[in-house]
Structures are given as C-alpha cells and as structure tokens.
Amino acid sequence: MLPLEKPWYQKLLALALVLGVAGGLWALLFMGIVNTGTGFFFGGSGTDWWTGAWWWILLTALGGLAVAVLRTAWKVPSEVPGAIALAQQAWIDPRTAPYWVAISVVSLITGASLGPSFALVVMGGAFGSWLVTRLGIADEEARQEYTLTGMASGLGGAFSAPIFATILASELSPTSKKNYLAAFIPELFGATVGALIFYGVTGSAILGSYPLPAFEFQYVHLLIGALLGILAAVVLIVFALVSKAVTIVFERASSPLLCGTVGGALVGLIAWALPLTATGGSSQLAAELQVSAALGSGFLAAVLIAKMVAIALSQSSGFLGGLVFPMIFVGGTAGLLVHSLFPEIPIALCVGAMLAAVPGAFLTAPVALVLIAFGTVGIAPGAMAPIGLAVVTAHITVSLFRAAVVRKQNLELEGVR
Structure with missing residues (x-):
C-alpha cells in the first residue's frame, strides 16, 4: 500500500x-x-x-x-x-x-x-x-x-x-x-x-534509435541467448582488464595536468583513427548499424577493442561522464561482430542481446536493459525471452567470476599467513 x-x-x-x-x-x-x-x-x-x-x-x-x-x-x-x-x-x-x-x-x-x-x-x-x-x-x-x-x-x-x-x-x-x-x-x-x-x-526519443529487421522467435534462440550472455560477460571482463591496465599506468603519473593532457590526446588519436569510437557512442552505433553490411569482422573487432581503450583512457584522464551508453555501444558492436562471424543468427538477436547483456553484466537492472533493447532495436515481444536470458546469464557469469577471484585472493592471503 x-x-x-x-x-x-x-x-x-x-x-x-x-x-x-x-x-x-x-x-x-x-x-x-x-x-x-x-x-x-x-x-x-x-x-x-x-x-x-x-x-x-x-x-x-x-x-x-x-x-x-x-x-x-x-x-x-x-x-x-x-x-x-x-x-x-x-x-x-x-x-x-x-x-x-x-x-x-x-x-x-x-x-x-x-x-x-x-x-x-x-x-x-x-x-x-x-x-x-x-x-x-x-x-x-x-x-x-x-x-x-x-x-x-x-x-x-x-x-x-x-x-x-x-x-x-x-x-x-x-x-x-x-x-x-x-x-x-x-x-x-x-x-x-x-x-x-x-x-x-x-521531438526526439530513444525509442527506435537502432531499428533492425525483425526475426521470428524459435526455441533455439533461448540457447543462443544464453551463449550470448556468456560472451557478453567475457567482453565485460576484457574491458575490466583493459581498464585496470590503463589505470595502473596513469597512477604512476603524479601530475593530474599531465594525465589529463596525455590521456585526452590518446582518446583523440583513437577517434581520429576510428571515428566510430568518438564521444559517447549513441549516434555512432546508429551509423555503425546503417553500414554494418559493409563492415568486416576484423574492423568490428578493432572498433570494439579501441572503444574499450578509449573509455578506460577517458576515465583515467579525469573526464566525467556516464558508462551506460558507451557500454551499450560496446555491446552493440560485439553483437555486430557475432553476426558477421555467424550470419545465420539474426542480427536483431545478436545486437539486441549483446546491447543489453554487456551493461547488464555489471548493472543490477535486468528489466530496464531488456526494455532498452526492446525499445531501441524494435524487437517483437515474443523475442524478448532470449534477450532477457542473455542479460541474466551475463550477470550470473560475471558474479561467479568475481566470487572466484575473491576466493582465490582469500586463499592466497591464508597461504601467506
């Protein structure tokens, strides 16, 4: 009440x-x-x-x-x-x-x-x-x-x-x-x-930002959704490792002015080389989806890794901003990469699942992320089940990974004692 x-x-x-x-x-x-x-x-x-x-x-x-x-x-x-x-x-x-x-x-x-x-x-x-x-x-x-x-x-x-x-x-x-x-x-x-x-x-809204061809739901898509969730967890773990490495490097610099200038320059260099990695990623993901048929797997992999590095550099340089939509770009790009490698999987399933599951791997907001995939990609209601399964699987996988890391650290501490 x-x-x-x-x-x-x-x-x-x-x-x-x-x-x-x-x-x-x-x-x-x-x-x-x-x-x-x-x-x-x-x-x-x-x-x-x-x-x-x-x-x-x-x-x-x-x-x-x-x-x-x-x-x-x-x-x-x-x-x-x-x-x-x-x-x-x-x-x-x-x-x-x-x-x-x-x-x-x-x-x-x-x-x-x-x-x-x-x-x-x-x-x-x-x-x-x-x-x-x-x-x-x-x-x-x-x-x-x-x-x-x-x-x-x-x-x-x-x-x-x-x-x-x-x-x-x-x-x-x-x-x-x-x-x-x-x-x-x-x-x-x-x-x-x-x-x-x-x-x-x-007159602008996030709904329908990334329209993709609809697909007819099949039960095998549930298995694919779970596998995409595991892959999304792997993507997030890779990002965490990249971010950790960048943070360690920048922590050695004692001057915030130096960190900000050098880090900013590196972010600009990455954007010059791969403009799809520039800024927050919302408009870039829309542009990427429009030309996705012409993008090769190697190029998409380069964009994916470069975006992770750019996000990590931005954070370590002192810039302030949100992570949700840059990680949605990372997820969407990872989904395009999966589709380019396995074209038999519908592009809307690949992009929708990864777009939601990558941020869903660290955000405790599964319903909101399924809704954003549903609204931005335009997925039919019947196809939401594999998207939701991908988000849940990603979050569980990352949670298990964190628990394993903590357990290993505790065992190492006990060994030292």
Missing part, C-alpha cells in the same frame, strides 16, 4: 510535478549544449579507418587539460562516484553537483568517450536532495525517494523514455521490496513530466 498517511509522501506526490519539470528543463539545457558541441566538433565524420579529423587530438588534449584544471581549482577528488553508485546511495550533495555537471559538460563536448547519464543523474538527483533538505524532512526514506524521483525525472526527460528511466532508477536504488511501489509512482510521474517537456520541444 502507498504510505499516504505520511506527510512527506503526500508532498512528494505533489512535488513530483516540480521535479519532473525541473528534470525536463535540465535535460533540455544539458543535452542541447552537449549535442550542439559534439555535433559541431565530431559530426559528419566517416566510419572507416582514418576518416576522423587530426585536430581531434588537440581538442581532446585541451579538454583533458581543462578538466584537470577545473578539478584542481574546485577541489574535486580523484574518485567521483559514477551514476550507478549515486543511484544506489540515493543521495547527492547539492553543493558539489554544479562542479561535477560543469566538468561533465566540458568532458563530453571535447570528446571524452563517455555518456550523458552521469550529469543527468547528478542534476536531477541533486535538485531532489536540495528540495527535501529545504523542506526540513529528516526521514531517511523520504530523502532517498526525493532524490530518486529527481534522478528519474532527468533521465526520463533526456531519453523521452519514462518507463525505462523509472525502472532503471528503481532497480538500482536501495529501496526495499515492500516500498517498491510507493517509490515507483512518484518516480514515474516525474519521469513522465520530464519526458513530455523534452519530447515536446525536441
């Missing part, structure tokens, strides 16, 4: 409209600035080798330097929680949010291989945290729900997908099962209002 007897919840139901309007307006401003900037600098590039612009190296190097200067001037710590961690803690300090958002804007415009979800979560969530503080509400559950409603409003606005945004925020949140519905309703209300504002002005 809804806790309608609680005054803070009554206020939240009413103020969800305010949070939704704020989320929609924030999304309009933020996405407008970022899309204009990235479109100006990175729009119109090719999809083949070395069809980018050489001066991207200078741009991303300057971006990395600017980010390092801003982080130093504003005393932003080297470790900033990502969008996922922020949703899981369901609280954002409103005093730090403007600095994080400003740095994220600079990061994305100058070509960091990261996405907008971080800033959207920070903007919406910080407003919710500020609002509940101003109201003088001390209840911990209330403080979390105001923050989560703000987060859902920002995400729902920017992607014009309120159901996806609400389920994603709900699955990642610390909300208990018994309070799930009570939290879901104001989040959905705020996300819907935000989406109406954003879509009403821009």
Whole structure:
C-alpha cells in the first residue's frame, strides 16, 4: 500500500510535478549544449579507418587539460562516484553537483568517450536532495525517494523514455521490496513530466534509435541467448582488464595536468583513427548499424577493442561522464561482430542481446536493459525471452567470476599467513 498517511509522501506526490519539470528543463539545457558541441566538433565524420579529423587530438588534449584544471581549482577528488553508485546511495550533495555537471559538460563536448547519464543523474538527483533538505524532512526514506524521483525525472526527460528511466532508477536504488511501489509512482510521474517537456520541444526519443529487421522467435534462440550472455560477460571482463591496465599506468603519473593532457590526446588519436569510437557512442552505433553490411569482422573487432581503450583512457584522464551508453555501444558492436562471424543468427538477436547483456553484466537492472533493447532495436515481444536470458546469464557469469577471484585472493592471503 502507498504510505499516504505520511506527510512527506503526500508532498512528494505533489512535488513530483516540480521535479519532473525541473528534470525536463535540465535535460533540455544539458543535452542541447552537449549535442550542439559534439555535433559541431565530431559530426559528419566517416566510419572507416582514418576518416576522423587530426585536430581531434588537440581538442581532446585541451579538454583533458581543462578538466584537470577545473578539478584542481574546485577541489574535486580523484574518485567521483559514477551514476550507478549515486543511484544506489540515493543521495547527492547539492553543493558539489554544479562542479561535477560543469566538468561533465566540458568532458563530453571535447570528446571524452563517455555518456550523458552521469550529469543527468547528478542534476536531477541533486535538485531532489536540495528540495527535501529545504523542506526540513529528516526521514531517511523520504530523502532517498526525493532524490530518486529527481534522478528519474532527468533521465526520463533526456531519453523521452519514462518507463525505462523509472525502472532503471528503481532497480538500482536501495529501496526495499515492500516500498517498491510507493517509490515507483512518484518516480514515474516525474519521469513522465520530464519526458513530455523534452519530447515536446525536441521531438526526439530513444525509442527506435537502432531499428533492425525483425526475426521470428524459435526455441533455439533461448540457447543462443544464453551463449550470448556468456560472451557478453567475457567482453565485460576484457574491458575490466583493459581498464585496470590503463589505470595502473596513469597512477604512476603524479601530475593530474599531465594525465589529463596525455590521456585526452590518446582518446583523440583513437577517434581520429576510428571515428566510430568518438564521444559517447549513441549516434555512432546508429551509423555503425546503417553500414554494418559493409563492415568486416576484423574492423568490428578493432572498433570494439579501441572503444574499450578509449573509455578506460577517458576515465583515467579525469573526464566525467556516464558508462551506460558507451557500454551499450560496446555491446552493440560485439553483437555486430557475432553476426558477421555467424550470419545465420539474426542480427536483431545478436545486437539486441549483446546491447543489453554487456551493461547488464555489471548493472543490477535486468528489466530496464531488456526494455532498452526492446525499445531501441524494435524487437517483437515474443523475442524478448532470449534477450532477457542473455542479460541474466551475463550477470550470473560475471558474479561467479568475481566470487572466484575473491576466493582465490582469500586463499592466497591464508597461504601467506
């Protein structure tokens, strides 16, 4: 049942409209600035080798330097929680949010291989945290729900997908099962209002972003989905190893300015060599799918590895941005690679399963990721089962791998003793 007897919840139901309007307006401003900037600098590039612009190296190097200067001037710590961690803690300090958002804007415009979800979560969530503080509400559950409603409003606005945004925020949140519905309703209300504002002005939505030919479901697709889930886990583990290696190298540099400049230059170099790896990856995945028939397996493998390196470099250089949509690009590219190697597997199944399962391997949000595959690729409802199986299999595989690593480390420690 809804806790309608609680005054803070009554206020939240009413103020969800305010949070939704704020989320929609924030999304309009933020996405407008970022899309204009990235479109100006990175729009119109090719999809083949070395069809980018050489001066991207200078741009991303300057971006990395600017980010390092801003982080130093504003005393932003080297470790900033990502969008996922922020949703899981369901609280954002409103005093730090403007600095994080400003740095994220600079990061994305100058070509960091990261996405907008971080800033959207920070903007919406910080407003919710500020609002509940101003109201003088001390209840911990209330403080979390105001923050989560703000987060859902920002995400729902920017992607014009309120159901996806609400389920994603709900699955990642610390909300208990018994309070799930009570939290879901104001989040959905705020996300819907935000989406109406954003879509009403821009006419753009994430739905149908990556249309692919429909396929008829067969029972063998369930087995294929499970195998794709295992492959998605392998892709994520490879990314984790790449990220770890890059982090170790950059930790040896004592100067944040040097890390930002060199790391940014390397991100620009990768984008110049393979323009499909540039920026967050949403528009690049759409372009990649349009010309997928002409892309060879070797080229797709190069794009896949290069994107992983670019993401890791962006994070280690100090850029701020989200991981969800860059990892969706990684998953979509991995799906295209699978289809190029095994053309008998429907492309929509390969791309849809990998697109959802790669981020699903580390995100505890299986329903949201199945929905995003369903909405962006346009998969028929009957074909959602193998996609869901891929997401679950990927998450279980990564969890087992982590458990095995922890067990090995514990055994090594016992051996030392």
